[in-house]
Amino acid sequence: MCRFLAYRGSDMFMSDLITQSEQSLIRQSYKARERAEPLNGDGFGVGWYAPEIDAIPCVFTSITPAWSNRNLHRLAGKIRSCCFFAHVRAASRGLLVSEVNCHPFQYGQFLWMHNGSIGEFGKIKRRMRESLNDETYNILQGTTDSEHCFAVFLNELLPHLDDYCVQTLLDAMLATLKHLNTWAQDAGISDASHCNFAITDGQNIVVTRYVSDPTQEPPTLYISSGERFESHNGEYRMITSNSHPKAVIVASEPLTEERSDWSLVPKNHVVVVTPELHVRISAIES
Amino acid sequence: MCRFLAYRGSDMFMSDLITQSEQSLIRQSYKARERAEPLNGDGFGVGWYAPEIDAIPCVFTSITPAWSNRNLHRLAGKIRSCCFFAHVRAASRGLLVSEVNCHPFQYGQFLWMHNGSIGEFGKIKRRMRESLNDETYNILQGTTDSEHCFAVFLNELLPHLDDYCVQTLLDAMLATLKHLNTWAQDAGISDASHCNFAITDGQNIVVTRYVSDPTQEPPTLYISSGERFESHNGEYRMITSNSHPKAVIVASEPLTEERSDWSLVPKNHVVVVTPELHVRISAIES
Amino acid sequence: MCRFLAYRGSDMFMSDLITQSEQSLIRQSYKARERAEPLNGDGFGVGWYAPEIDAIPCVFTSITPAWSNRNLHRLAGKIRSCCFFAHVRAASRGLLVSEVNCHPFQYGQFLWMHNGSIGEFGKIKRRMRESLNDETYNILQGTTDSEHCFAVFLNELLPHLDDYCVQTLLDAMLATLKHLNTWAQDAGISDASHCNFAITDGQNIVVTRYVSDPTQEPPTLYISSGERFESHNGEYRMITSNSHPKAVIVASEPLTEERSDWSLVPKNHVVVVTPELHVRISAIES
């Protein structure tokens, strides 16, 4: 299993979520609390937006473990952003550790991450590729189930960019899940697919917590929102907002000791975060 | 353009061909003589056979330049083999430097290398994949034209392993070239494909020097054979054999100062080296 | 804490100890049993001897985690040796993950590994360097306490190569520990040094299990010896020898489920393994 986080809100240093706190994504990557298999040493990636420059996110990935990557530590402490993704990878058995397989995947203004795995991916990989039009087909660079899911998502999304809003993102996400279910059924696949997907355009964020077999549990997914996420006396907390939140974090595990800062997203639900930081959680119909 | 070499004969240290001499593959990788674009710093790979252990070759690849790779220098000086491939890569524009894209590519007992490029590869990539049966489809790990050509080759070869001999290798190679020409024609591709391909099963070696457009020149390809390849007073030479040769080298450029040691393979010809070190050069019918 | 193993005996594939078994060094590197801090993802190294070629060992190191390194998996399955070292690293806080800091360190025919750390190393680093003669001074490439200890060891050893035997190795090892204690005392250092050092010349192996503060425990160190180390029905065991052993393993943790195969080396003792596979364990006088 991988780990990820998505941030949207006022400008914030990436280091506050990724490298600094005791519960930061990197610390989690080598000392897990909620996972039986703690290790996320098979590469990492961060992607962030600098809207004052342009709409295309900047991505930094590496195949070395995040915890010892000096470039990541230096960059995270210098880069402030209103929207960023971070991901630490535990390579699925048999999948390669390669820069092209590091999340987040980027295309145009979009970033994509995945925590989980597609059941018996080899049996539908070819069908997934064949479903793609030429544009999305040629986007594929690697071999992971995660990137192939991104291609399926883009194949749904790109024809609708003319009339684009957050609902367009959401529709493409739900259509992707539907396709995956259909193809798995057609291929007689019995293994479940674990599909915690995250997509952003730099403005909106959509994240699913989904497992295709309702008798199983998908990976965890938590939300925290408030005035700001900051450190007091060395301990990070989400500071409560009196009015409208100015910071929203969606993460595979809580990033603070204080669990009351975090709510668990229910199974087979999708989270939508808008530019105004409205958070909407709704059930995914199967 | 990349550079490569293939060796077959008595056991020989890889270092003698790869790292030691003034004209060794690694020296060529940063100081070219016959090439306008000298640099081969986008990864490398070596593959060698240890028949006393098993038939599967060992492969060592890296995305860092060969000339500064300490592991390569140390391994090449310790490993003796009767059959090995070595390749230094100059990434085609837009193709990724990634370990999965490093030559030689390996499958079962086979090793494959390519020097050249498939013209307008993007236009036939999808058709190449669709031509594959499920086994060869799932072998693909990367994005290069070279690896896709290897998959097409395996797709031809693998059904014929029951009745296998050197001719089987040769037939699959020629069928691969034919397919590439047909698909390029169907796609209306005008750019030429440069197809210096090398394949070995650890016993036989087949290498082509081929360009799809007869008005152009394929990359160079040279052969040297003799008693042994060795150094006298710091200068490497192929020692002439009075009887049957005991060492055959096929390489993209001469590996000694003395050009009389080397013969240029004619354009659109294929070289076959057998376990008995018989060398046969024949024209490729288009 | 790092992990390491040393093997001496009949020719054996490195993969049997490093990559294959459930308790292999690589599996241990991400799933610990005896350690609170399980992770060894900060690079690795292997060093092995091929006496049929020469006396200088071949070394392969990398800064990526051992568990996902394809080159290591391929090499370990092809290389058989009568003497090899393997090490997986967990970088000490503040020390760099860099190839020059990967164990085993090599000089001439010698290989060196360290599991543990020198207490308050920064306070005696300069004195350690100043104690070196020019030859050993210039051997240093990196910044680790481990490599500096190797330099101190070589500084003791190299003047005695004329009259060399296994006792020479042992004397230099004990002198190294003495120096470290003296310098720590002079510098008023209170932190203990954990000094599980391993040295080999390709024939003899000397390994210490030592902590400078007798109220503390050094890292664990185990020995197993027998006819051969092999797999039956998927489970590795050391096969008992009726006569003289033909395989000796010294490792930071047991490499089989069956603990009766392994004996714990007592605290502050040193293990000597000779070319005849005599194993001698003796107390280190402080």
Place this chain on the structure above:
Amino acid sequence: MCRFLAYRGSDMFMSDLITQSEQSLIRQSYKARERAEPLNGDGFGVGWYAPEIDAIPCVFTSITPAWSNRNLHRLAGKIRSCCFFAHVRAASRGLLVSEVNCHPFQYGQFLWMHNGSIGEFGKIKRRMRESLNDETYNILQGTTDSEHCFAVFLNELLPHLDDYCVQTLLDAMLATLKHLNTWAQDAGISDASHCNFAITDGQNIVVTRYVSDPTQEPPTLYISSGERFESHNGEYRMITSNSHPKAVIVASEPLTEERSDWSLVPKNHVVVVTPELHVRISAIES
């Protein structure tokens, strides 16, 4: 020989100097004009200041060639800075390609680069280290002559930070050159030292073009200053300033086709660029 550039002026994308133009630092790294040995594939580094955040520069280094590093291409296109350094490395013979050996070296708010090499460095390395106080001694992480020169420089500079101005930087630089000459003389070294050093504190930049043997030539060093450095119809030029310049570039080779944009710094001179972009060139007394 390495290549480097230093920029000071209005905020500018790093990509305009490093990755975009036909004469950019990266293009130079694989296609040289003024150098017999063109290749700079042994790692690279960039360092930049974000004064709106703090005074400490951010550094990004890698041991892979700059030309194929996707992270560098992405970062350079998103980061604008008023002061940055960039360096592409050709490792000196025998020196390691390792991240700790990549320029620019950073300490506190300072960045340091070197183009050239210290003659017979091994003969004065130990004396250089012994000249350092404990603070600067412990800064050293690697093995290069360049980083050792930086340590000598810091050893001169750090005691004078209380009364700090651009002259302090310049004095420390000149003292460093003097020390190097003295030590070389004492060690009976006959090889010349080539010392194109660059230092910045994020405000001021000091760059030398110096060779210790007056009968030789130091590496080239050029200056360009003007209104801004920008592209017209795909060709980069330094736009002339009617009044005071707003952009100053100091680089080992011209970064445009148009040589009239560039002036060669005379041999054994030092360039000082102030925050007001005053450029002063003065002779270095030997």
